[in-house]
Amino acid sequence: MQLNDLAPAAGSRGSKKRLGRGAGSGTGKTAGRGMKGQNARSGGGVRRGFEGGQLPIQQRLPKFGFRSRKALTTAELRLDELSKIEGDEISLESLRKAGLITSTVTRVRIIKSGELKRALTVKAEGDQVHLTKGARAALEG
DSSP states (O other): OGGOOOOOOTTTSOOOOOSSSSSGGGOOTTTTTTTSGGGGGGTOOOTTTTTTTTTOOOHHOOOOOOTTTGGGGGEEEEEEGGGGGGSSEHHHHHHHHHSSTTOOEEEEEEESSOOOOOOEEEEEETSSSEEEEHHHHHOOO
């Protein structure tokens, strides 16, 4: 069997209806659109989701969900990933140099996962670097 031998089963695909091809075709003149009205006009019909003036379902249903804008610029790091940092300071610059965060990240959250091999100090102003309770205990202890 070759690709050019493939064909749909006999009778499974009827021929396309040819509209507006004379009175004898059965779909001449108005081309199956009826006499007058919105759907008989070119470009006629209602927009998607329109329910005849009734409040559409997408407006009746409650809204849900929330996307934090802070989350778009926040990265989450594990303790064992901090071993890639050169030096013993944790800052946004040192994390970027180590390739742990991208240039768009402005906040880092460090979680307790894995082992910390050496002592490190956090050097960051404001809430740039946030430590969870477990991560803080591991860094201090």
